[in-house]
Amino acid sequence: MSRMLRASAIMAAGTMVSRVTGFVRTIILAAAIGTGLMGDAYQAAYTIPYSILDLLILGVLSSVVVPMIVRAQQQDPDGGRAYEQRLLTIATVALTVVAVLAVLAAPLLIDLYTNWRPGSREFDVAVSLARFILPQLAFFGVGAIAGAILNTRDRFAAPMWAPVLNNLVVIGVLLAYIVVSAGRGDISKVTTSELALLGLGTTAGIVAQALVLIVALKRAGFSFRLRFDVRNARLGEMGRAGIWTIGYVVVTQLGLVLTTNLATAAGAAVKDHGLTPYNFAFQLFQLPYGIIGVSVITAMLPRMSRAVGEGRLDDVRSEFGSGVRLVTSVMVPISLLLMVLGPAITVLIFGHGASSPENAVYIGNVLQVFGLALVPFSIFQLLLRVFYSFGDTRTPVFVGAGTTAVNAVLMLVAYYTLPAAYVVMGLAFAYAVAYALGAIVAWTLASRRVQGLGGWAVGSALTRMYIAALPTAVVALGAVWGVQELFGALSLVNSLIILAVGGGLGGALYLLVAHRMRIPEVTSIVGMVAGRVGR
Template structure:
């Protein structure tokens, strides 16, 4: 566990700074463009390149490319250098073509992810998409560079690079707000020059992020030289493996498409309670997952892939079990605290500029429901890496199919049965239930593959973590109630709730868990104490 903890700590530091600056970026952007028509148009245009990247290469990188690079590093006489050159060449060519085609199809893509938008709102979204979609190429180049760095156990740069992207976007949003003020949220008066600033500014941040990763790759000795002898790139093997990854991502994106269309439809019925609210709440939900779970997942996959190559099933079981318990040690209290303090978080971040306290509270209500999903969602992602370490991209497809079926069914029920204001909350609940069910199924299948995952040990550890976390949530709830009795909810009172309720709650959890001798928490406390002692 110590190796996972050390590698995860390095990545978590970068990820924490990245996520914190990302929150500042989100807050400044929301203050500038709001969560009504322009906010919805921007968020849909911004999301489409992420979807296309994830569909075309994002899933392949995590499930196929990293294990294949590691195998080629072991088997090829040159340590896999030529293979990496061909991979980068293929990525540059393919993603440039995709970016051009996506720009040409911006109109149909926007229509696919929106519901009942008027002509002006659609026009604004399409214009923004024209400026934002080219970033697909830079997303991909940076991601391939990050994957190659990960196979060399260089995890810091991929975790720190998004900070530069966030800083660029914060500057763009500040300039936009200073220029337009309260008029910046009006989709009917925003000009082409204003949309150019928003769109190209967004892309500029991704370009900067990608270039940082390319430079980092150069520093570890990688020299990019275009290689067009792609017959030796292992495309056949990659294609046979990746076809299932495409299916997995495609199925997942169908689920996302359904959620986005339902959320945009809800926003047309109740302005401010639509896709922007869902998107911002989901970004906040991703903070603890990104800081804690992603760091562990990134460190685990190369090691599990090597263990598979060497036939060491016991090492896979130990790696997975320690990873789940380490992740849960912090995600369990984080999930409970989000359920209690969600509105305080979003009021502190979002009640500025062109945002209102009511809009911020609504995002917080959605975030509270996402808090329920934090642990099962993270464990599900860890389970997928078990299959990927074996080169198995087929089983995750069926897991995704079940996940999307549950999520889509419950989302449609929420859309057609709940009052419009509660639809987005219902979508968050559907997401949560889908990942609870999906995690149970994934665990059963992964356990068969590696002859057991230490379920009893993990369940025992999780139950003790929840026992330690309940008093922390109770303290946070008490602070929340007392603050609301003494003052109205605003940014200052929200800060007090978070500092007192969240801070005291987390400290109480760490103390109780340490006294209960939960080893993962004790390791974290010991590492922090050691750092402070220096």
């Protein structure tokens, strides 16, 4: 576990800075365009390239591409170098073509992802933004392939730090938008030049991120040259392995399309209660997983793939067990804090500029519901990597399809039964329930594959973590109640006090209690931090 902890810590440091700068970016975005229709139009346009990338490449990176690169490095006479060059060539050409086609199809894509009427102001603004944002497809995809190659060479720093530059570029663009825009969050006043600034500035951030990864790849000893001998690119093998992963991504993207349609419909019915609050809350919910979970997965998957290739199932179980305990030791207290401190967090982050404190409170209510999903979602993602390490991309499709189907049914129930003001909260609750059930099913199937995942040991560890985190939740609840009793409704100052007491003191209390309870993962983290501070 110490090896995984060290590798994860290196990546988590870069990811932490990336997420912090990403937070600053989101704060400024909320201040610039608000949480109404202007915000929803930007969010809809911004969602599309990521959805396309998921369909084409990101969904198969960890499940297919990384294991195949590792295999080429182990088996090919040149250590897989030619294979990597072919892969990067194909990605560059294909994604450039896709980016051009996507720009041309922008009106159709916005019509697919929203329930807005073509010709309406919000629809036209979203289409304009999409045309400026969609060119980033080519650069983001190439950067993702470069990052995957770096990861297989145990070069984790650049992929984790490159997004920082992306965030800094976009932060500068958003500040410029605030300065030059007249209406800020008023969709009826925004001009074409202001939309160009927002859209092209967003794309410029991705271009900078891709360039950093390409430079890092060159410094790692990779010399790129175009290779069009696709017969040796193993596309058939990749297609057979990736078809199921693409199926999984298609299923999840159908769920995303339903989510964006329902959320934009809710936002049209009740101002500031639509897609933007959902996306902002989702970004905050994903932050802990992005820092810890992704770092652990990135370090864990190549080692599990090698262990499977060499028939070492004990090492697969050990890697997974260490990873899931390490991730949940952080996710458990954070999930409780999100459920208690959600509105205080979002008022501090979003309650200014074009977004009022009242709008920010609603984002916080959605975040509280998402807090329920943090632990099951993280475990679900770790479990999928067990299948991927075996080259099994089929089982995750069925698990993902079931999870998405449950999510879709529950979202429709929420949309048709809840008042419009509560629909987005209902969508978040549907997400939490679906991933809890999905994690149970995935665990059962993965356990059969590796002849046991140590369920009792993990369950016992989780129970101890929740016990250790209970005092944290009590302190956070006390802070919320006390501050609101003394000072009234949430404001920027009140939220800061609540977070300092409930979050800061509560988090420190969890570390102390967990350390005293001798929870190994927390003890390792505390020891590593103490050792670094003592140097």
